[in-house]
Structure formats: structure tokens, C-alpha cells
Amino acid sequence: MLLSLLLPLAFGALLLVGARLPLSVQRAIGLVGVLCVLAAALGVLARTAQGDILTTAIGGWPPPFGIVLVCDRLSALMLTLTGLLGTAALLHATGGGDAAGRHFHALFQFQLFGLAGAFLTGDLFNLFVFFEVLLIASYGLLTQGGGPARTRAALHYVVLNLVGSSLFLLGAALIYAATGTLNLADLAGRLGHLEPTEARLAGAGGLLLFTVFALKAALPPLHAWMVPAYAAASAPVAALFAILTKVGLYAMLRLLSLLPDTGSGPAFAGSVTWLLTGAAVLTITAGSLGALASTRLGTMIGYLVMLSMGTLLAGIAPGTAEGLAAALYYLVHTTLITAGLFLLADLIASGRAQGDRLVIGNPPRDVRILAPLFLLGATAIAGLPPLSGFLGKTLILIAVQNPAAIAPAVWPWIWAAVLGSSFVVLLGLSRAGVLLLWRRRGAASRQDSVANAVECRPGLARPALVGTSALLAASPLLMLLAGPLTGFTLATARQTLDNGDYVAAVAGFVPRASAVSEEGTDP
Known part of the structure; x- marks a missing residue:
């Protein structure tokens, strides 16, 4: 488990020291690094697939006093997604996108380090620390290449996230004042036994943390940083950022899983469900309208990321294992497909004089390659059959019909939002496809068309095409493997919502319900 955290840190430090090495050498080191990270994540996924929860107490200090890293099915799933995205994005970057900044490859590895830490940490304070690592690395990646648009987007991104960091510290302080701990497993045991005054204090801290996580997840009205940042970032960075908003959702889910047990019903209900449902409908609506009104393909995909966050919230809102399982399946789908669309948008833009602006112009010279990829990505993200987006949305719509x-x-509103968003996305992407890949400007000559296009030549562009194709091809693969994947996500959802095994793993004893593997110091 520690390898998932230490590998990107080690490779990032190596690339930082070797910043003056030839770019080809940096690329080789970076690719070896992300492949090692992916291999480590797959190893952890295999170890946790049977329900084992891996724990590591840093320095041998027992929890809740020391730093503890915890990896269950959910953490392993997010680590694997990070490794897949990192590999595809870096492959695309080796096509030339990494040449704009001297420290691109080092920052890329540090971003992977921050993501791994956020998914593995077992306490709120270290979650804050890894959020700051993510903020610093992502700011550096966002500004690679310079330019007023990126500088402005990076400034908004940093300012809003610094406000979020301040609120995070305040919320964590309130929770510590009420409970005397920041360890997640310890919190789960203490929240149900607080005095009324302490409960109100902890509730205020929890509300602040929920606000911070909503900011990280780009939920309206806290989404102002997200679309400009994603649209301004280079394609490999935007693709990696596709999982950045999921960190906020992951943290929110961990916080909700700490709530006291409600018995045999949903894991949480009442005001929490109403809050999540309202946020889901609002986010889906805002993302749909933003996508339809977009004037650039990159901006449209940014709004599609926002829309997907609303769909994920709709699955989480019921507080049931079936709803969360559907959301996790959809999370894998939307993370990979939106990342692939960011990479595809870059390939299309590089072949048009008009870039990715949704205006009439000459299609890229490689339209015969790019058009089928665009059709695959558009069909998948719109949620049309027979691809994984359709199954994910169907499972979510079934899950929300839980009267308990x-x-x-209320659930018809969720249905209307989810189904309506699919129609709106289909309209927007159809328009984009016609303008970018089909319709020509007047009677442009072939010479003008060739002059305004860049062929996907072997060498530089081939790795970019491989990374893009691999991500978009995940949709039919997810559909083919739907049986075992939905079984895995259901087991993951049950383990996440029933935090007994998580608490037991950190406390160091084995419960009767399932096997829990404890590691003293994972090498």
C-alpha cells in the first residue's frame, strides 16, 4: 500500500533533481513512474477485492494518536483510476504537450502523490495536508506554458481553494474541539455519543467540511473555478484533473460514512438526503445548460464533468448500497470518458486553424480517425445504449426509487434531471461534431484544408492517439464487464456504508463479519 504513495513521491523528487535532463529522458522516467504507480494500485486492488482492509501506522504510533493510512475497496478503486488516468495522460503529453514547462513531469508525479495520499489517509488533518499538495501541484501544472487565460484561471483556482483551505482548518478545529480526535475511525465511534453542545459544535464543523468538499467537487454555486481551469489547462493536465473533482466527492462520502448507524434503513436520511438531492438536481441542470451554451469543445467538456458530479450525487443521495454501487460504476465510466474527451479535444484542436472553437471551419486532416472516436465518446457520455453511460444512469435511476x-x-425530479441532461448533452455534442468534424467553411481549397490541419503522424502524435483511444475504449469494455464490475461496486458500497470493518481495521482487531488484514508497516 505504501508503494502507491511513495513511488510518485520518489519519481517526482528524481525528476525535480534531474530537471535539466533531456526531455526524452524525463519522459522515459515519467512513464516508468506512472506504470509503477498503476502496477502498485492494481496490486492493492487485488489484495482488497476480497474485503480485506489494509492499514499502516506510520512510525509505529498507534491510532488515533499517530498517522494511519487505510486502504479498503473504495480507496483501491480510486487509486487504480488514478493510475489509469495518469498513464493515458502522460502518454498524450509525450506527443509534445510536456514541452511547455520545465518541471511538467515532476509536478505530474507530485499530483499523483497528492491524489494517492488523499485516498489513503485515515485522518482529517492529513487529508488537509494532501489537499494542499494537490493545490500546489495542480497550480503548477495549470500554469505550464503561461498565457493570460491560464494565469487568470490559475489565480481564480488558487484564491477559491485557499478560502476552502481556511474553512477546512476551521471545520477540523471545531470537530476536534467537540470530539478530541481527527482520526476517521475514532470519529465514527465518538459521533454517536456526544453531549448536545458537543454535537452542535461537531455539526458546525461537519457543515464547514461539507462546504469545502462541495468546493473541491465543483458543486454550484461553488463551481466558478472549475470550468475556466479545465478549459485553460493543457490536455494532459485537464485529463488528470478529471479525477480532481472526485477527490471532493470521495472526502464527502467518507464524512457521510462516519454518521451514526441508522439501523437497517439507509445509511443517512432526512436533511442529508434532501441536501444531496437538491445539490444533484442543481448541479445537473447547471452543467447541462453550460454545456449547451459552450462556444469551445474544452469548455463543454468541463461542464460535462460538472454534470457528472450531479449524477453521482443522485446515486449517493438515497444512502443505500444499491445507490452508491450505481454511483461508483458511473464514477469509473465518467472519469475515464471525460478524460478521454479532453485528450480528443486537443487532437481535434491541433488539426484546425480555429482550434476547438465551435465555428465553421475545415475539419482536421485525420477526421477519419477522430470522428469515430468522437462518436464513441459522445455516445458514452450522453448515456446512450449500448455503452456504459447508459447502464450507469439506469442503475442510478432505479436506485433513487427507494421510498425509505x-x-x-421527489425522485421524479431526479429522473427528469438525469434524462433531460442526456438529451441536452446529445444536442450539444451533435452540434459540436458537425462544426468540428463535418462542416467546411465555404468552398475552401484542399490546399487550405491541408494548411490548416495537422496529421496524426507516427512518432509525436501516436502516443497521444493511443492514450486517447484507450480511455474512450473503456466504455464498451465497462459494458462487457458489467457483471463482475457491478458486483465489485456493490461490495464496495456495502463496505463503505457499514464502517464497522473500517473502524475495526484501524483499531487493530478482526471483526466476525469479514476478514480484515492489518499491516504493521507495509513496505
Whole structure:
């Protein structure tokens, strides 16, 4: 488990020291690094697939006093997604996108380090620390290449996230004042036994943390940083950022899993469900309208990321294992497909004089390659059959029809938002496809068309095409493997919502319900 954290840190430090090495050498080191990270993540996924929860106490200090790293099915799933995205994005970057900044490869590895830490940490303070690592690395990646648009987007991104960092510290301080701990497993045991005054204090801290996580997840009205940052970033950075908003959702889910047990019903209900449902409908609506009004393909994909966050919240809102399982399946789908679309948008833009602006112009010379990829990505992200987006949304819509969790008068609103968003996305992407890949400007000569296009030549562009194709091809693969994947996500959801095994793993004893593997110091 520690390898998932230490490998990107070690490779990042190596690349930082070797910043003056030839770019080809940096690329080789970076690719070896992300492949090692992916291999480590797959190893952890295999170890946790049977329900084992891996724990490591840093320095041998027992929790809740020391730093503890915890990896269950959910953490392993997010680590694997990070490794897959990192590999595809860096492959694309080797096509030339990494030449704009001297420290691109080092910052890329540090971004992977921050993501791994956020998914593995077992306490709120170290979650804050890894959030700051993510903020610093992502700011550096966002500004690679310079330019007023990137500088402005980076400034907004940093300012809003620094405000979020301040609120995070305040919220954590309130929770510590009420409970005397920041360890997640310890919190799960203490939250149900607080005095009324302490409970109100902890509730205020939890509300602040929920606000911070909503900011990280780019939920309206806290989404102002996200679309400009994603649209301004280079394609490999934007692709890696596709999982950045999922960190906020992951942290939110961990916080919700700490709530006291409600018995045999949903894991959480009442005001929490209403809050999540309202946020889901609002986010889906805002993302749909933003995508339809976009004037650039990169901006449209940024809004599609926001829309997907609303769909994920809709699955989480019921507080049931079935709803969370559907959301996790959809999370894998939308993370890979939106990342692939960011990479595809870069390939299209590099072949047009008009870039990715949605205006009439000459299609890229490699339109016969790019058009099928665009069709695959558009069909998948719109949620049309027979691809994984359709199955993910269908499972979510079935899950929200739970009268014990969501009032029968409410779930039709979720249905309307999810189905309506699919129609709006289909309209927007159809328009984009016609303008970018089909319609020509007047009677442009072939010479003008060739002059305004860049062929995907072997060498520089081939790795970019491989990374893009691999991500978009994940949709039919997820559909083919739907049986075992939905079984895995259901087991993951049950383990996440029933935090007994998580608490037991950190406390160091084995419960009767399932096997829990404890590691003293994972090498």
C-alpha cells in the first residue's frame, strides 16, 4: 500500500533533481513512474477485492494518536483510476504537450502523490495536508506554458481553494474541539455519543467540511473555478484533473460514512438526503445548460464533468448500497470518458486553424480517425445504449426509487434531471461534431484544408492517439464487464456504508463479519 504513495513521491523528487535532463529522458522516467504507480494500485486492488482492509501506522504510533493510512475497496478503486488516468495522460503529453514547462513531469508525479495520499489517509488533518499538495501541484501544472487565460484561471483556482483551505482548518478545529480526535475511525465511534453542545459544535464543523468538499467537487454555486481551469489547462493536465473533482466527492462520502448507524434503513436520511438531492438536481441542470451554451469543445467538456458530479450525487443521495454501487460504476465510466474527451479535444484542436472553437471551419486532416472516436465518446457520455453511460444512469435511476430513502414525490425530479441532461448533452455534442468534424467553411481549397490541419503522424502524435483511444475504449469494455464490475461496486458500497470493518481495521482487531488484514508497516 505504501508503494502507491511513495513511488510518485520518489519519481517526482528524481525528476525535480534531474530537471535539466533531456526531455526524452524525463519522459522515459515519467512513464516508468506512472506504470509503477498503476502496477502498485492494481496490486492493492487485488489484495482488497476480497474485503480485506489494509492499514499502516506510520512510525509505529498507534491510532488515533499517530498517522494511519487505510486502504479498503473504495480507496483501491480510486487509486487504480488514478493510475489509469495518469498513464493515458502522460502518454498524450509525450506527443509534445510536456514541452511547455520545465518541471511538467515532476509536478505530474507530485499530483499523483497528492491524489494517492488523499485516498489513503485515515485522518482529517492529513487529508488537509494532501489537499494542499494537490493545490500546489495542480497550480503548477495549470500554469505550464503561461498565457493570460491560464494565469487568470490559475489565480481564480488558487484564491477559491485557499478560502476552502481556511474553512477546512476551521471545520477540523471545531470537530476536534467537540470530539478530541481527527482520526476517521475514532470519529465514527465518538459521533454517536456526544453531549448536545458537543454535537452542535461537531455539526458546525461537519457543515464547514461539507462546504469545502462541495468546493473541491465543483458543486454550484461553488463551481466558478472549475470550468475556466479545465478549459485553460493543457490536455494532459485537464485529463488528470478529471479525477480532481472526485477527490471532493470521495472526502464527502467518507464524512457521510462516519454518521451514526441508522439501523437497517439507509445509511443517512432526512436533511442529508434532501441536501444531496437538491445539490444533484442543481448541479445537473447547471452543467447541462453550460454545456449547451459552450462556444469551445474544452469548455463543454468541463461542464460535462460538472454534470457528472450531479449524477453521482443522485446515486449517493438515497444512502443505500444499491445507490452508491450505481454511483461508483458511473464514477469509473465518467472519469475515464471525460478524460478521454479532453485528450480528443486537443487532437481535434491541433488539426484546425480555429482550434476547438465551435465555428465553421475545415475539419482536421485525420477526421477519419477522430470522428469515430468522437462518436464513441459522445455516445458514452450522453448515456446512450449500448455503452456504459447508459447502464450507469439506469442503475442510478432505479436506485433513487427507494421510498425509505427518497420521497416518491421527489425522485421524479431526479429522473427528469438525469434524462433531460442526456438529451441536452446529445444536442450539444451533435452540434459540436458537425462544426468540428463535418462542416467546411465555404468552398475552401484542399490546399487550405491541408494548411490548416495537422496529421496524426507516427512518432509525436501516436502516443497521444493511443492514450486517447484507450480511455474512450473503456466504455464498451465497462459494458462487457458489467457483471463482475457491478458486483465489485456493490461490495464496495456495502463496505463503505457499514464502517464497522473500517473502524475495526484501524483499531487493530478482526471483526466476525469479514476478514480484515492489518499491516504493521507495509513496505
